[in-house]
Amino acid sequence: xxxxxxLLKYLTLYVTILLLWATMPASAQGFDKGFxxxxxxxxxxxxxxxxxxxxxxxxxxxxxxGNMYEVGAGVAQxxxxxxxxxxxxxxxGDATARESRGKLVDKMTSAEVSQAIATAKKCMISGYEDxx
Numbered sequence: 001x002x003x004x005x006x007l008l009k010y011l012t013l014y015v016t017i018l019l020l021w022a023t024m025p026a027s028a029q030g031f032d033k034g035f036x037x038x039x040x041x042x043x044x045x046x047x048x049x050x051x052x053x054x055x056x057x058x059x060x061x062x063x064x065x066g067n068m069y070e071v072g073a074g075v076a077q078x079x080x081x082x083x084x085x086x087x088x089x090x091x092x093g094d095a096t097a098r099e100s101r102g103k104l105v106d107k108m109t110s111a112e113v114s115q116a117i118a119t120a121k122k123c124m125i126s127g128y129e130d131x132x
Contacts, residue, residue, distance in 0.1 A: 034061065043074020054085070055128040062089035063097040070104060079108050081132050083116035088123060 034049030047068065053061035066085030069078045083104050089097035105113055123131035 034064070038064070038068075038073070043068065047074055051131075054088070054131070057092065057128075059089045059092045059094040059097065062086075062092065063094050063100070066097060066100060070100070078132075079104055080112055080116045080119065083108065083113065084120045084123060084132060087116065087120040091120075091124075 034046045034053065037043070037045035037049065047065070050058075050061040050064050050068075054065055062085050066082045066089060067073070068075055068082075069085060070082035071077065075081075083101055086097045086101035086104065090101055108116070119132055
């Protein structure tokens with residue numbers, strides 16, 4: 001009897017979690033997929049998912065792309081592209097991206113900063129289609 005009640009509780013919990021996941025907006029599911037992929041080292045999937053979300057205006061995805069470029073996780077390390085993505089996220093209100101961009105500037109030449117700002121503008125003007 002106890003085992004049956006125990007199994008019933010867990011089955012109910014499992015079904016509830018499954019229903020909640022199924023009703024999550026597709027955008028939230030995509031971000032979770034990107035984060036999960038990043039955590040297991042599947043950087044190609046994380047990059048694809050976060051680029052898709054960044055185009056939709058997700059500041060978190062934009063900041064995460066900045067981090068990927070800053071550390072070279074699955075992409076060629078690029079302070080310019082890192083700055084670009086941090087700049088986009090910061091301009092959309094992400095305070096952490098603003099801090100990361102500020103720290104990154106200390107490692108860059110003024111020419112690199114100018115180039116990063118130009119690429120961020122180009123990215124925004126293109127509707128996040130031409131973002132390097």
